[in-house]
Amino acid sequence: MTGDPDTSQDNLQDIRLGHADRGFVGKIIRLDALVTGSSLSPQELEQRLVEMGFVEGARVEILHEGTIRRDPIAVRVDNITIALRRSEAMAVIVE
Amino acid sequence: MTTASLRLALVGAPNTGKTSLFNSLTGSRQKVANYPGVTVERKSGSFVTPEGRSVTVLDLPGTYSLRGRSPDEEITRDIVLGRFDGEAVPDLMLCVADATNLRLTLRLVLELKRVGRPMMLVLNMIDIAKRRGVTIDLDRMSQELGLPIVTSVAVRKGGVSELLKRTDEFLAKPHEAAASEWTTPTIADLKAAQREADRIIAAVVTLPTKPDTLTNRIDSVVLHPVWGLVILAVILFVMFQAVFTWAQPAMELLSDGFAALGQLIHDVMPEGWGLLQSFLQNGLISGVGSVIVFLPQIIIIFLFILLLEDFGYMARAAFLMDRIMGGAGLHGRAFIPLLSSFACAIPGIMATRVIDNRRDRLTTILIAPLMTCSARIPVYTLIISAFVPATTLWGFVNLQGLVMFGLYAAGITSALTVSAIAKFFLWRDHAPAPFMLELPDYKMPRLKSIAIGVFTRAKMFLYRAGTTILSMMVLIWFLASFPQAPAGAEGPAINYSFAAMIGHALEPLLRPIGFNWQIAVALIPGMAAREVAVAALGTVYSIEGGKEAADQIGQVLAQKWTLATALSLLVWYIFAPQCASTLAVIRRETGGAKWMVVTFLYMLALAYVASFLTFNLAQALGLH
Ligand SMILES: Nc1nc2c(ncn2[C@@H]2O[C@H](COP(=O)(O)OP(=O)(O)O)[C@@H](O)[C@H]2O)c(=O)[nH]1
Ligand SMILES: [Mg+2]
Numbered sequence: 170m171t172g173d174p175d176t177s178q179d180n181l182q183d184i185r186l187g188h189a190d191r192g193f194v195g196k197i198i199r200l201d202a203l204v205t206g207s208s209l210s211p212q213e214l215e216q217r218l219v220e221m222g223f224v225e226g227a228r229v230e231i232l233h234e235g236t237i238r239r240d241p242i243a244v245r246v247d248n249i250t251i252a253l254r255r256s257e258a259m260a261v262i263v264e
Numbered sequence: 265m266t267t268a269s270l271r272l273a274l275v276g277a278p279n280t281g282k283t284s285l286f287n288s289l290t291g292s293r294q295k296v297a298n299y300p301g302v303t304v305e306r307k308s309g310s311f312v313t314p315e316g317r318s319v320t321v322l323d324l325p326g327t328y329s330l331r332g333r334s335p336d337e338e339i340t341r342d343i344v345l346g347r348f349d350g351e352a353v354p355d356l357m358l359c360v361a362d363a364t365n366l367r368l369t370l371r372l373v374l375e376l377k378r379v380g381r382p383m384m385l386v387l388n389m390i391d392i393a394k395r396r397g398v399t400i401d402l403d404r405m406s407q408e409l410g411l412p413i414v415t416s417v418a419v420r421k422g423g424v425s426e427l428l429k430r431t432d433e434f435l436a437k438p439h440e441a442a443a444s445e446w447t448t449p450t451i452a453d454l455k456a457a458q459r460e461a462d463r464i465i466a467a468v469v470t471l472p473t474k475p476d477t478l479t480n481r482i483d484s485v486v487l488h489p490v491w492g493l494v495i496l497a498v499i500l501f502v503m504f505q506a507v508f509t510w511a512q513p514a515m516e517l518l519s520d521g522f523a524a525l526g527q528l529i530h531d532v533m534p535e536g537w538g539l540l541q542s543f544l545q546n547g548l549i550s551g552v553g554s555v556i557v558f559l560p561q562i563i564i565i566f567l568f569i570l571l572l573e574d575f576g577y578m579a580r581a582a583f584l585m586d587r588i589m590g591g592a593g594l595h596g597r598a599f600i601p602l603l604s605s606f607a608c609a610i611p612g613i614m615a616t617r618v619i620d621n622r623r624d625r626l627t628t629i630l631i632a633p634l635m636t637c638s639a640r641i642p643v644y645t646l647i648i649s650a651f652v653p654a655t656t657l658w659g660f661v662n663l664q665g666l667v668m669f670g671l672y673a674a675g676i677t678s679a680l681t682v683s684a685i686a687k688f689f690l691w692r693d694h695a696p697a698p699f700m701l702e703l704p705d706y707k708m709p710r711l712k713s714i715a716i717g718v719f720t721r722a723k724m725f726l727y728r729a730g731t732t733i734l735s736m737m738v739l740i741w742f743l744a745s746f747p748q749a750p751a752g753a754e755g756p757a758i759n760y761s762f763a764a765m766i767g768h769a770l771e772p773l774l775r776p777i778g779f780n781w782q783i784a785v786a787l788i789p790g791m792a793a794r795e796v797a798v799a800a801l802g803t804v805y806s807i808e809g810g811k812e813a814a815d816q817i818g819q820v821l822a823q824k825w826t827l828a829t830a831l832s833l834l835v836w837y838i839f840a841p842q843c844a845s846t847l848a849v850i851r852r853e854t855g856g857a858k859w860m861v862v863t864f865l866y867m868l869a870l871a872y873v874a875s876f877l878t879f880n881l882a883q884a885l886g887l888h
Contacts, residue, residue: 221328222367232483236489239489
């Protein structure tokens with residue numbers, strides 16, 4: 170696993186989905202929309218992520234990456250595929 | 265039947281097959297209009313059930329929840345909740361789910377249940393689920409949800425028979441609506457509902473033994489950082505080559521047909537009826553004919569767009585283009601509206617409703633008219649075939665097609681530039697809106713739904729040709745024919761007409777960009793619809809020349825214009841706000857005249873400057 174371990178986390182194994190590479194497979198631990206580069210308010214971002222199926226316990230896998238700065242990413246969330254930008258994926262804490 | 269029809273509504277997440285179900289239930293008995301006051305498309309249709317109930321059905325905009333994040337989703341929410349003025353609450357909601365992908369829809373179902381209205385769950389795409397080895401315990405699921413459930417295959421003949429039967433059974437009994445317990449869900453509500461949905465799925469669905477690896481395999485090429493973009497470019501290139509070359513035989517057939525018809529009228533009419541004869545042959549038949557000739561091209565472009573949409577490629581294109589468009593200040597979702605604008609800016613501008621951020625939406629609306637719409641094709645085709653030789657480069661590239669491609673590229677480049685400038689000047693402080701989109705599994709495109717789609721568009725185009733364009737043609741014929749030349753006058757009769765007066769009045773303004781007064785005359789009706797300019801040029805020149813038939817416009821132009829003028833007019837058509845209906849739609853979509861005026865002025869300025877530069881550069885290079 171790569172990506173900067175988030176220093177604000179208790180568990181050093183937890184990383185933000187927005188930092189993960191293509192091929193990453195993991196499980197959602199929780200959502201934390203407070204510090205992301207998204208233009209949405211934390212609450213709105215969290216709500217949208219939940220609506221797209223990003224809930225605790227869901228299995229996630231990064232299937233594809235965009236051309237420029239490997240952004241956006243296509244994420245398999247259980248059995249659907251969601252395209253989103255890394256800045257929004259920062260709100261998803263995975264292990 | 266005299267009783268009022270029963271009202272059904274199709275609700276569900278995007279891509280679950282609502283529109284396919286709608287098509288297969290109603291066939292061609294559909295009506296597309298707008299909801300009053302807003303510009304969301306209202307698709308309604310009617311059919312008669314096997315037991316003879318007449319039913320109307322609404323295809324509601326797709327949504328993941330009733331929260332109403334965009335104007336489309338608000339419509340769905342308000343109709344479902346019975347809050348929408350002028351729209352009765354549906355007697356039965358058909359909640360459509362993709363049987364291979366139940367998570368998100370089931371959560372929506374749980375939310376809809378709180379509304380308390382009669383509802384049935386339709387597990388669509390059951391064919392795909394079966395093929396993949398997904399099994400669903402329908403009885404148990406029905407019990408858990410407390411709802412009747414039917415399965416369907418929207419795209420197969422007879423695939424909705426069970427749905428029809430169960431609808432009849434359902435409607436045979438009276439159903440009371442319970443009081444609505446719906447409140448806007450909080451994050452905790454959403455999570456709880458998702459957990460409940462996941463629990464039900466775990467209990468009733470056995471997951472596929474063979475997951476859809478095909479979609480993944482296709483995506484590993486199509487979404488590849490390099491190959492993905494190459495494929496996208498190839499698709500667009502093929503599309504434009506096709507528009508130019510495949511349509512050719514059909515277009516020649518049509519244009520020969522109209523010429524023959526005009527000649528027939530000419531021959532049949534008695535000698536003394538000169539004015540009526542001229543009206544029918546030059547005003548009516550050649551006018552409408554020269555526009556209808558472009559029907560094959562419009563069919564081809566819509567065929568491509570609808571095929572790509574149905575196949576599931578459009579969402580991929582948005583994925584590939586998100587960062588690239590982001591660099592120009594555009595949202596990835598703007599790609600689909602902008603691509604539709606290649607057919608016509610009007611559906612394109614209307615499709616910007618999928619962008620929920622107002623500023624992103626405004627930027628997209630502002631630049632959509634710069635995309636090369638199909639109404640420009642007649643003008644481009646005419647000038648290109650008159651001035652560009654049909655040589656083949658490197659054995660496979662048609663030079664005329666290449667120039668066409670260049671015009672499209674110029675439109676795209678200028679659109680991106682305008683967007684970047686707008687972003688810089690208008691909303692510098694604006695952070696980019698989020699991009700979050702489901703990538704549906706690839707599906708084999710369905711002939712029937714594509715056919716319905718292409719047919720609706722062709723009908724729209726012909727309707728326009730038959731009304732707006734026809735009346736404009738009659739007007740221009742009138743302007744070009746009256747007042748008639750005095751007896752014994754010198755020169756062509758059109759020199760004495762209203763058209764010439766208007767053209768001469770505008771000429772000083774247009775001379776710096778190389779336009780003569782005939783072009784000025786043609787540009788006026790071209791405001792109603794760009795393609796009318798072709799027929800107008802035909803009228804202006806064929807009346808002046810006396811004998812030339814409309815299909816020879818090109819040859820006439822090649823003699824009368826310099827290459828510099830032709831290039832200048834091509835460039836003018838890339839930018840000029842030559843379409844009154846587009847401006848009207850912008851006004852309606854943005855809720856005021858301000859953005860319409862902004863669009864008109866910036867496009868006019870761009871067109872004038874670009875044509876001025878082109879004309880003078882071409883003259884300096886000696887292109888006469
Ligand atoms: N195999 C199969 N494909 C379907 C079925 N229903 C819809 N589709 C396809 O699914 C895609 C999305 O359908 P559409 O009706 O546009 O979904 P909407 O977004 O809910 O209106 C299209 O490519 C359809 O051809 C079905 O029952 N079986
Ligand atoms: Mg639809």
